[in-house]
Amino acid sequence: MAFTPLKRILPQAIRQAGVEAQVGAARVVDEAQAALVRLWDADRAAHVRVMSFKEGTLKAAVTSPSAAHALRLIESQWVNETNRALGHRKIMKVTAVREGF
Numbered sequence: 001m002a003f004t005p006l007k008r009i010l011p012q013a014i015r016q017a018g019v020e021a022q023v024g025a026a027r028v029v030d031e032a033q034a035a036l037v038r039l040w041d042a043d044r045a046a047h048v049r050v051m052s053f054k055e056g057t058l059k060a061a062v063t064s065p066s067a068a069h070a071l072r073l074i075e076s077q078w079v080n081e082t083n084r085a086l087g088h089r090k091i092m093k094v095t096a097v098r099e100g101f
Helices: 006-017 020-039 065-073 075-086
Strands: 048-054 057-062 093-098
Touching (some): 020 057, 075 093
Parallel strands (some): 057 093
16 A cells, blocks of 8 residues: 555545635634734734634734734735735735724
8 A cells, every 4th residue: 555645635635524615714814823923023913813714804803902003004914925825815805803992
């Protein structure tokens, strides 16, 4: 029996299980949070929590007014950085939701 690499098996298994959209959305959420940490430092990025991704819209919870303002200023840069890391344009817009203020 020949060895088959996991990177060949996993995408097919995800498609067959019918969870491709959920796995893709989770990857976008994780990459968006990581991109924000790259653009800001970890302390500033802690005020923003990426919540979900659906149909081109990234939803993020912001815990301070200054973080919300700063996020609006770098929104296009954040979207571009995340899309670049994903390899194609998935995020079209960002929706920020106030949390705790």
